[in-house]
Amino acid sequence: MQNQERSVLICDPTLRDGNHAVRHQLTAEQIAIYAAAANVAGIPIVEVGHGNGLGASSLQVGLAKTDDKSALEAARKVLTTSKLGVHVIPGFATIKKDLRLALDVGVDVFRIASHCTEADITERHISYIREHGREVYGVLMMSHMASEDILVEEASKMQAYGAEALIIMDSAGAYIPSDVTSRIEALVDALGIPVGFHGHNNLGMAIANSISAVNAGATIIDGTARGFGAGAGNTQLEALIAVFDKLGIKTGIDLYKVLDAGDIAEKYLVETLPTISSVSIVSGLSGVFSGYVKPVNRIAAEYNIDPRDIFFELGRRKVVAGQEDMIIEVATELSKRGRNERS
Amino acid sequence: MKNAIKPLKVAILGSGNIGTDLLVKTMRSPYLTCTLFIGRNMASAGMRKANELGVKISDQGIKAIQDDPACCDVVFDATSALAHIQHWPILASLGKHVIDMTPSKIGEMCVPSINLEDESSAKNVNMITCGGQASVPIVYAIAAVQKDLEYVEVVSHIASRSAGPATRINLDEYIETTEAAVKKFSGAKHVKAILTLNPAVPCVDMQTTVLVQVASPKLAEISESISKIVSKVQEYVPGYQLLVGPVLENGRIVVTVKVCGLGDYLPKYAGNLDIINCAAIAAAEHYAKSRA
Numbered sequence: 001m002q003n004q005e006r007s008v009l010i011c012d013p014t015l016r017d018g019n020h021a022v023r024h025q026l027t028a029e030q031i032a033i034y035a036a037a038a039n040v041a042g043i044p045i046v047e048v049g050h051g052n053g054l055g056a057s058s059l060q061v062g063l064a065k066t067d068d069k070s071a072l073e074a075a076r077k078v079l080t081t082s083k084l085g086v087h088v089i090p091g092f093a094t095i096k097k098d099l100r101l102a103l104d105v106g107v108d109v110f111r112i113a114s115h116c117t118e119a120d121i122t123e124r125h126i127s128y129i130r131e132h133g134r135e136v137y138g139v140l141m142m143s144h145m146a147s148e149d150i151l152v153e154e155a156s157k158m159q160a161y162g163a164e165a166l167i168i169m170d171s172a173g174a175y176i177p178s179d180v181t182s183r184i185e186a187l188v189d190a191l192g193i194p195v196g197f198h199g200h201n202n203l204g205m206a207i208a209n210s211i212s213a214v215n216a217g218a219t220i221i222d223g224t225a226r227g228f229g230a231g232a233g234n235t236q237l238e239a240l241i242a243v244f245d246k247l248g249i250k251t252g253i254d255l256y257k258v259l260d261a262g263d264i265a266e267k268y269l270v271e272t273l274p275t276i277s278s279v280s281i282v283s284g285l286s287g288v289f290s291g292y293v294k295p296v297n298r299i300a301a302e303y304n305i306d307p308r309d310i311f312f313e314l315g316r317r318k319v320v321a322g323q324e325d326m327i328i329e330v331a332t333e334l335s336k337r338g339r340n341e342r343s
Numbered sequence: 344m345k346n347a348i349k350p351l352k353v354a355i356l357g358s359g360n361i362g363t364d365l366l367v368k369t370m371r372s373p374y375l376t377c378t379l380f381i382g383r384n385m386a387s388a389g390m391r392k393a394n395e396l397g398v399k400i401s402d403q404g405i406k407a408i409q410d411d412p413a414c415c416d417v418v419f420d421a422t423s424a425l426a427h428i429q430h431w432p433i434l435a436s437l438g439k440h441v442i443d444m445t446p447s448k449i450g451e452m453c454v455p456s457i458n459l460e461d462e463s464s465a466k467n468v469n470m471i472t473c474g475g476q477a478s479v480p481i482v483y484a485i486a487a488v489q490k491d492l493e494y495v496e497v498v499s500h501i502a503s504r505s506a507g508p509a510t511r512i513n514l515d516e517y518i519e520t521t522e523a524a525v526k527k528f529s530g531a532k533h534v535k536a537i538l539t540l541n542p543a544v545p546c547v548d549m550q551t552t553v554l555v556q557v558a559s560p561k562l563a564e565i566s567e568s569i570s571k572i573v574s575k576v577q578e579y580v581p582g583y584q585l586l587v588g589p590v591l592e593n594g595r596i597v598v599t600v601k602v603c604g605l606g607d608y609l610p611k612y613a614g615n616l617d618i619i620n621c622a623a624i625a626a627a628e629h630y631a632k633s634r635a
Contacts, residue, residue, distance in 0.1 A: 060496060328590065
């Protein structure tokens with residue numbers, strides 16, 4: 001296998017997952033600048049939107065500075081060779097309000113996501129996009145919370161609904177490489193569609209996990225410029241492309257130009273470069289969605305609680321993505337408990 | 344029975360989780376008696392349960408009511424939105440009072456802690472959604488204090504096991520119907536409803552959070568208004584409790600409620616199914632009393 005020519009399709013959610021890192025404040029101008037750079041670098045798919053995808057601008061997760069339509073249009077104008085992608089979570093986004101709008105703006109690739117055990121909520125959304133002749137992937141988020149068997153079962157549902165590829169996300173950055181290998185191998189064996197991996201770097205494993213995914217048969221890998229993304233950030237795209245070049249894995253992306261895109265991202269998008277902060281490590285260890293780092297830090301400060309305690313409690317309660325309101329409830333509970341212990 | 348009211352005759356159409364749980368609740372009510380429990384398959388779990396309880400059952404669907412219109416005064420329709428759209432003209436022509444458990448949006452939306460009075464005149468009463476029954480009382484209590492709400496958001500989390508195939512396939516309808524109710528009862532210009540399924544085992548209780556952004560929040564007044572309505576909801580949903588707030592966090596007013604089910608036919612974690620059924624029973628009992 002090592003000697004065969006291998007190639008991987010890169011999807012770049014810098015302008016979507018990165019929105020988590022700036023509290024969903026990316027402007028249409030910033031989106032246009034980075035999308036243009038990604039287009040020049042030959043990145044196949046550029047994903048754009050609120051951190052939780054289409055229709056997710058909310059008090060719950062964070063209000064977006066730029067509405068979906070303006071964000072997508074800004075990218076659409078400059079993406080001449082790269083495809084425009086969106087992330088869609090049913091429960092946030094609906095067909096009437098959000099998918100129709102994205103179809104009208106000219107989105108090329110729809111990645112319809114659910115928590116890793118809830119694939120059946122994506123049936124109508126996946127079929128709707130298929131009926132409209134656009135590309136549609138299934139995405140299983142927080143995939144560390146399910147075994148190989150369950151992932152295969154849920155992924156097979158998405159395939160049956162019409163998904164043309166299946167991505168598993170390590171939304172909490174909780175995996176080590178052997179976790180990725182076993183899951184991707186099981187999915188590649190069971191499915192008749194390409195399998196992909198979306199990493200987060202909470203435990204410093206994002207690149208290593210992505211390599212394991214490719215070695216196990218994955219052919220779609222997500223990465224973002226400078227790792228710009230939720231929590232400790234995503235798999236850093238520039239480093240990923242360099243490593244793939246070294247391994248002889250073809251991506252069709254120009255190394256110098258993707259490095260340039262990284263510099264442009266750092267200059268125009270990034271507020272603080274992603275680091276593996278203490279709290280992000282705990283998010284990864286406790287298996288809690290990386291996007292919770294910002295609200296957990298904020299609420300921990302307001303309630304005078306250790307953010308690490310909040311993460312471990314959220315992990316104990318097995319919260320999934322989209323349950324940000326639980327952070328306040330947990331903080332209230334921990335602060336009561338703390339008072340009782342002191343008194 | 345201290346109120347000497349002759350119980351109202353009720354037919355339950357739909358033998359799934361909602362219908363069967365409604366049956367158990369109906370049997371406990373002094374104002375209601377279930378005279379016919381209707382499904383499509385005699386072997387289903389709901390039909391067997393009804394049979395065990397000694398209730399008359401039929402597998403003939405809506406035809407069972409057409410064949411014997413005198414069997415009931417009230418019909419709970421616990422089938423699906425699509426089926427209800429077909430059932431309604433038939434039930435209307437038979438003069439039945441209908442309580443619609445589906446998100447069909449045909450009838451008047453009813454939240455018992457708010458508009459039971461209007462409900463007695465409507466012939467088709469819509470029970471909205473579980474998230475609507477949990478969130479709308481809170482939204483309404485906030486709107487009573489903070490006039491001219493611009494934007495209201497309601498977020499619910501339910502246990503995966505409590506979301507059957509109909510809920511899952513109708514997620515968009517859930518959102519649209521819940522948003523319509525929040526808009527109607529808050530007067531807000533913009534609203535948003537979000538639903539998340541959580542597969543944790545042991546199963547999580549239903550939790551609903553209301554989020555509101557206002558220029559000058561009157562927390563003390565809101566708190567009083569909410570505590571009043573929570574007591575009112577508790578009169579018909581014993582497992583409804585205020586968990587958080589109102590608190591002001593990051594410029595948002597945050598209120599979280601939790602709903603534990605009664606554990607009638609469905610497990611206690613299925614507070615989402617319990618609250619809509621408790622609300623439907625309250626609506627039916629009110630109708631029974633108003634006729635007496």
